Amino acid sequence: MRLSFDWLLDFVDVADLTPAAVAEKLTMGAFEVEEIRKVRPEITGPVVVGEIVEINPHPNADKIRLTRVRVDTTSEPLEIVCGAGNIIVGQRIPVALPGARVINRHDGSALNIKQSKIRGAVSNGMLCSPPELGITDGDSEGILILPNTPALGTDIIELLRLHPDHVLHVGTRSNRGDALSVIGLAREVAALLDRPMREPKWQLPEPDETSDAIEVRISDTQDCPFFSLRVLQGLSVGPSPLKIIRRLEAIGVRPVNNVVDVTNYVLHELGQPLHAYDLAKLTTRAVDVRRARSGEQLLTIDGKERELSEAVLVVADQSGALGVAGVMGGKDSEITEKTKFVALEAASFHPARVRRASRLLGLASDSSQRFERGVDVGGVRRASDRAAALLLECCGGYLGRITSGGSDKVSPVQVGFRVEQLKRLTEIDLPAQGVASLLARLGLQSQLVGEALLDVSIPSFRQNDLTREIDLIEEACRMWGYDRIPASMPNSTAAPDLPDKTESTVRQALLACGLSETCTSSLTGVGSFGLGGEALQARNTVRVLNPLSEDHQVLRRSLLPGLVKAVAYNRDRGADDAWLFDVGHIYERTGESSQRETGVHEDLRAGGVLAGTRKLSCWNEKDSNELKSQTDSMASNFYVAKGVVENLLTRLNVNPAQISFQRMAEPPEHFHPGRCCEIRYQAGQESVALGTLGEVNPAISDKLSLRSAVALFELSLGAVRAAGSAAVFTEIPTTPSVVRDLTCDLPQAVDNGSVVSAIAQVSGPELREVNLVSVFRLSDDLKSHSYRLTFQHAEQTLTNEQVEQQLARVRQALTEQLSAAFRT
C-alpha cells in the first residue's frame, strides 16, 4: 500500500527521521518498502498571497503585461511582469518573491526567483500558475486565482498545503490486514522504533434521535458478522478540504467530493472500508445483507453492469442490490452534488466471501483488498465515528441515528508464552520482563504467570494472526531485530548420503557425444506439435483445468515433441544442425487420486534429438587426404542415434549382452515405421523396456519442413538405473588371440542381430568378440556381411585347428539357420 509520510506523522512522531530511515526500519521489520517517491517537487518560500491592484501593457511586448501586486497592507505594491491572460484587478493570487524556489512549468526543474528585467521592465517576483506550485489537478493554464479572499501575505505553502511529502510503497502481507492502513503501519513504526503512538481523537455530538433509522437485516452472520448504518442529515456536498485532497492525491486516490473523500480517507487511515449511500435513493427504510439472487443485476459505481450470482453477498433494499458487499457500491445510490442525506455503512464481511465476489466479478477495490485480508470487527464502530466526525467537519449537517445488525463484540484472547522458548529457537536470551516489554511495544500486554510463563492479551486488531506461542516468538524476535541474532552453524557432523549419479552420468555421456542440454516445457498444447500428439494424449494424460494458454494445457507424455520443436525453432533461426537432449519428467495418470495420492506417475526421462550434420571439425584442407579424413561430418540418422544410446548405456555399465534393440509390433506414429526400435534389457527371465529410438516419421518432418533426417531417442532413467551395474574386474588373458574374417551372403530379410546370435550360439567361450566389418548390398534379395571374429582362450593358446573347427561350426549354423552362402 501507499503510505503518506505526512499522514504517518499524525500517529507517530518521526519528524526527526527521514522517510528513508523510516522505510529502512519498516523493511527490516517485515514491511518491505519497495519505493519511496516524492509527492511533489519541493517548493520553498517566500510564496505569499497577493492582490492585483493594477495591470498595464508592457511597452515592448504584446503578450506580457506589467502588474502591480500588493502583498501586505503597509508597503507599496510590487511591480511584477506577467504573461498570463486570466488576471484582473482585485484577484488574490500566489506571488513568489525573490529567494523563493518554485517549479519550472516546462520541465519540472527548480525555478529560483530573483529580481529581474524582462524586456526592459523590472519584475520583483512571479505570479504563479498551479504547475509552478506543483499542483497537478485542475486548470494548469493561467495564474491560480485563490478563492475565499485569503489574507494578504499568507504563506501559500501553508494555505494550499504544499509541504513536501513522501509516499512509501509498502509491501502487503496476506495475514496482516491490520497493517493496510496508516494507523496500522504507524503502530509498526512506533513499535519498531519503540516510540509512543498518538491515537486519533475526535468529538461526536449527540445524535438527533428523531432522525430516520434504517433497519438492518443480516441473513447470515457468517457472511457478515456486523453491519452498521449511520444517518447524516443536511450535508452539503462539495470539494474536500485541501488537507484531505492532498493526502488522497499523494497515495493515488482521486478526490471526488467531500463525502466520498471522507470514506476513502478513513479507509486508508484506519483500514476500515466504508460506504456512503444517498439516503434519498433508498426505497425503503430497511436494508438487507444477503446473497444475490442468481441473475440479479447491478450497475456499479465504475459504470459497469454486473450480473451477480448466489456466491456474491450484496447490500440491498427492497428494490434490489445497492452494492456488492465489501467490494463496490451501486451507481444508483451513489453520492452526487445533490445529496443531502447520507447513510454511512461500516461493516465487517467474511474475507472468503469478499474474495469470492471480487474474483467472480473480476473487480478488486481498496475495500475488497482489505476485507480479503481480514478487517478488525472491533474497529468498525470507531471508523464510523471517525468518518461521521469528519463528515460533519467537512460537509456541515447534523448527526442522525446509528442502527446495526450482528455483533461487533470481540472476546478477549490470551496466549501463553513460555519465555525459554524464545531462547530455544532464536538464541535471544531475555528474562520474562524483557520479553514482556518487547511485546508491549506492539500493544501486547502480558502478565507473568508462574516462573517463566507470560499470559499475553491479544488486542482485537491482531487476533487474526496472533493465536499461538510461536506467533509471539516471531513478534518478540522481530522487535529484537533479526540482525542482532548471531549466525552460527548447526552442530552435527553426520555424513550425508551419496547422491545417485545416474542423472549426471547420463548428462556427461550425452555431452561427450556432442549433444547440448536444453530445458523444455513440461506443459504443452494438445496435439499442437504435430508429433503424434493426438495419439500420445488420447488416454491418461493430465490436463490443467486453468491453463495459462493453449500451449500449456496438458502435462507432456514424452520429451520428444519438445525436442523436435526445438529443432524447428533453431532451424528458423538459421541453425540446421541441432543435437540436443533434455532430462525431465513425463506424466501419466495411473490410478485414482485421494487425499495423499495423486494417481499420477512421473517418469524421469532422458530424451535426445539429432538433426542435421554434426561437423567433426570446422575447416577443411582441400589438397591433403590426410586432413580431409579428419574433417568429415556425421549426418544424423538412426545409427548415429543408436551409437549415442549405446555410449550412454556403456557409461552406466549396462551389460551389452543383456541389451537388445527390437523392432516394435506397433511403432509409435512419431517414428519412421521402418527405422525405429525399442531398447530392452533382459534381467533374468524378465525383459524390461528401457526406451525407444528411431528416425522421425517423414510425415512430421515434411509438416515441420525439416530438411534432413532427424533421429530421436528417449530412455527411462529409472529403468536404465536399475539395469546399470558396478564394474567387476576380469583377469586380462596372457594367451594370444586369433582373428578370423568371415564373409557370408545373406537374404536381405536376415538381420545382423540374428547372425550375431547364431554365431554366439554355436561358439564356445573362446569366441571373445564378433565385430561387423562391412555390409554390402548385392541385389534386392541378397546382401553380404563381413564379420571379424576374435578367439581367445583364457588359459591356453588356441591351435589353428581349434579355430578352424569353430569357424566350420559357425558356417554350418549360418548356412542351415539363415540360408547363408559362403564364397570360396
Next chain:
Amino acid sequence: MSVDELKEKLLQVETDAVAELERADTTVRLEELRLEFLGQKGTLTMVLRGLGMLSKEERPPVGELANRVKERIASEISARKEHFYRLELERRLSGETLDVTLPGTGLALGHQHPLTLVTERIIEIFYGMGFSLAVGPEVETEYYNFDALNTPADHPARDEQDTFYTDAGSSVVLRSQTSTVQIRIMEQQKPPLRIISPGRVYRNEEINARKYPIFHQVEGLLIDRDVTLGQLKGTLNEFIRVFFGRPLKTRFRPDFFPFTEPSAELDSQCPFCLGDGCRTCGHRGWLELLGCGMVDPNVLKGVGIDPDIWSGFAFGMGIDRLAMLKYGVSDIRHFWSSDLRFLEQF
C-alpha cells in the same frame, strides 16, 4: 700366414672399412659396406679364415684383435646410420611444419544447460554441509502442497490465479513450491534430518522477462534438537559465500510464510556492485535471494514430530533467479528457448 701378417691384414681391413664408411653417403651404401666387411662372405670373415692355420697358442691374441676390429666397424656403421637418420629426420621435420593457428579438429562437446550447472552447484554446496538429496513429485495433492504446510483453506495461494489445478482429481495440483518434499520426507524419515531437494514448480503467472509459469526451486530442510534461527543464518551465509565465491553481507528481513515461523526473506549484498547500487539490484544494493524460516510447529505436529523436542529450519530458493544472477541472463525465457545461440554460451 703368420700371426703378424694376419694382424697386419686385420688392421688393414679396419683402416679400409673406416675410410669407406666415412665416404658412404646413403643408408643403402652403409648396408653394402656392412655386407662387404662383416657379411658372411665379407672381408673380415675371409681374413679370419686364416685363423685356422694358427696354433692354439697363437690364436687368442689374433682373435682378440679380430673382435675389436669387428666391433669398431659395427659401431662405426651404427654411428653413420644414426647420422644419416638425423639428417633425414631434420629434412622431414622441416617439411612438416603446420599452421598452429588453424582450429583444432574433433567432435565438439555438447553444452550443459545453465540451470543444471547452477542446480548441481547448489547441491554440492549443501552436500558439503551434510545435506542429502531428496526428490518429490511435481504433480501433488493439495494436502502436500497446502494443508500439511499449514496453509489456511482461504489462503490466496490456493487461488486458481496462482496455482494450476488438474483433472487428475479434485485436489490434484501442480506443486507451487518444493516445500512439498519437506512433508514427504518427514513422513518417511525420523529426525535428525538434513535434506536438499531441487525440482520444477508451477505458478499461474503471465510470461514475461522475469516470470515463467514453470520454474525451478531448491528446498532445504534441517530438523534436529536445538536448531536455532542463528544456525539458519549461518548455514545460508555459508551458502552465499561459496555460491558467489566471496563473502557477501546478508540481511534477514522478517517475512511471512504459512509453513515457517519466524520467517525471513534473505537479502544478500549485490555481488555486482557490492552494495553501491547497479542495474541488477535495481539500485538497492541488495538482492532478494530466498525465503526461509523456522519450521512451523503445526507442520511438525502434522507429521508426528514433537515440536517441543525437535526444531528445524527450511528454506527455498529459485534456481532460475540464481542462474540469472550468476550468468547475468537478462530474460528468464532464454532458459526455455532451446536456442543454440544461448545454450552454446555455457
